[in-house]
Amino acid sequence: MSLSNYTIKQIEEMLHKGEISATELVDLSYKQIEAVDGEVEAFLSLNEENAREQAKKLDEAKSYEGKLSGIPGAIKDNITTKGIATTCASKMLENFDPLYDATLVEKTNEQEAIMIGKVNLDEFAMGSSTETSAFKKTKNPWNTEYVPGGSSGGSAASVAAGEVMFSIGTDTGGSIRQPAAFCGVVGMKPTYGLVSRFGVVAMAPSLDQAGPITRTVEDNARVLEVIAGHDRRDMTSVNRDVPAYSENLSQEIKGLKIAVPKEFLSEGVDPEVKESVENALQMYELLGATWETVSLPHLAYSDATYYAIAYSEGASSLARYDGVSFGHRASEFTDVIDMYKRSRSEGFGDEIKRRLLIGTTFLSGEHNEAIFRKAQKVRTLIARDFQAAFEKFDIIIGPTTATPPFKLGETIEDPLKLQMSDLLAVPANLAGLPALSVPCGFTEDGLPLGLQIIGNHFAEQTIYNAAYAYEQATNHHKKRPVIGGAEV
Numbered sequence: 001m002s003l004s005n006y007t008i009k010q011i012e013e014m015l016h017k018g019e020i021s022a023t024e025l026v027d028l029s030y031k032q033i034e035a036v037d038g039e040v041e042a043f044l045s046l047n048e049e050n051a052r053e054q055a056k057k058l059d060e061a062k063s064y065e066g067k068l069s070g071i072p073g074a075i076k077d078n079i080t081t082k083g084i085a086t087t088c089a090s091k092m093l094e095n096f097d098p099l100y101d102a103t104l105v106e107k108t109n110e111q112e113a114i115m116i117g118k119v120n121l122d123e124f125a126m127g128s129s130t131e132t133s134a135f136k137k138t139k140n141p142w143n144t145e146y147v148p149g150g151s152s153g154g155s156a157a158s159v160a161a162g163e164v165m166f167s168i169g170t171d172t173g174g175s176i177r178q179p180a181a182f183c184g185v186v187g188m189k190p191t192y193g194l195v196s197r198f199g200v201v202a203m204a205p206s207l208d209q210a211g212p213i214t215r216t217v218e219d220n221a222r223v224l225e226v227i228a229g230h231d232r233r234d235m236t237s238v239n240r241d242v243p244a245y246s247e248n249l250s251q252e253i254k255g256l257k258i259a260v261p262k263e264f265l266s267e268g269v270d271p272e273v274k275e276s277v278e279n280a281l282q283m284y285e286l287l288g289a290t291w292e293t294v295s296l297p298h299l300a301y302s303d304a305t306y307y308a309i310a311y312s313e314g315a316s317s318l319a320r321y322d323g324v325s326f327g328h329r330a331s332e333f334t335d336v337i338d339m340y341k342r343s344r345s346e347g348f349g350d351e352i353k354r355r356l357l358i359g360t361t362f363l364s365g366e367h368n369e370a371i372f373r374k375a376q377k378v379r380t381l382i383a384r385d386f387q388a389a390f391e392k393f394d395i396i397i398g399p400t401t402a403t404p405p406f407k408l409g410e411t412i413e414d415p416l417k418l419q420m421s422d423l424l425a426v427p428a429n430l431a432g433l434p435a436l437s438v439p440c441g442f443t444e445d446g447l448p449l450g451l452q453i454i455g456n457h458f459a460e461q462t463i464y465n466a467a468y469a470y471e472q473a474t475n476h477h478k479k480r481p482v483i484g485g486a487e488v
Ligand code: GLN
Pocket: 125, 126, 127, 128, 150, 151, 170, 171, 172, 173, 174, 175, 176, 203, 310, 422
């Protein structure tokens, strides 16, 4: 039996009928990790003793009342877990055991999910390939010569490899959707403010959102309805009711109006990626939706805008790692300033240092007005382009990424190429919009591709329905990677 063959809802029914136990689910998860994680390297730490204990308790009570009862899940290692190392894949936090659970972890715990372990990411979520992790390089389960994407590479790979049934990632500029696309799974970045950021280690706080990565749309909707909701401990958390997305799923999308920004299918987009999106649009026509090409002219500036904001906010967010309040402290130093310098030099990797230098410059002196503040204005223009589109259309569709997955080592030396891979993902973060990636086919080499669906603020249900209708009409989500000589 493989975890990949079931949805959360099916497992729920099996638990209630006594056909499986939480202990067996946990066993399946750790067995799969043992079988494939030597190759995939998705996990930074395992929570095996606690997980087994928790499963035992659920099996003794036998009520399985939670929405995620007994379901094995993984948490990106930049989300705090009480007493369990939360490293952000950085030497800076190698020995950091938080005193509290992130709100979203509290919520998955309340619904009886089982936290199997913490998964790898780019250091402090800065990157697109999971190669900037200080600890290991996660591989793409579809072909281990390729990256799983990033920064939530461990989250996407752990689901694709059948090690867990869901994982939580974070997305500041594509970090849930891009790895979901590269690993052939479903990833949702919710509306800004829908999921509490309390306990989500800040990268660029005005852009950061956490969200689920799962194998199917239905599972994704179920996990989001668990982790979403108002939290007084996050001042940007929005106070409104969370619908039961998974219970309201519908394949009926007749009359759905789709906009396709021409900027999303421009020259830089790989032909195989383009073709997969064109095929998806044909499928949407068959399902009764209509689509039209539109122009969102300010999208051309979204990449520059994103980096101005993300680097500036990143420099500010990471200022707290000074060897005093948090993080690694150098063992030898002459005075307190020297201690800060040495601690930060030793604790941070190269990509972080590069961004801190640039971000600090963006915030300093006249650059502040010329770069940081200007970026805020352009951000508003991008958001307005979207609002204009949503006056006429229900959703916006395009590719999740401009290219198929790339090989390990292929782009890490070339920051510009890495940035290109985020080009299509960052506009949703800048505008605070929900956006999802759903599998939409494979390259000739058998590597997964993702279709991006963007909705208006809080239109998660519309996005899920559009994704569900497409998923159920296609077979992409039924294909499994072969790893360690066996199909996942
Ligand atoms: N890849 C983007 C970056 O490097 C996005 C990262 C993220 O969403 N956390 O900034």
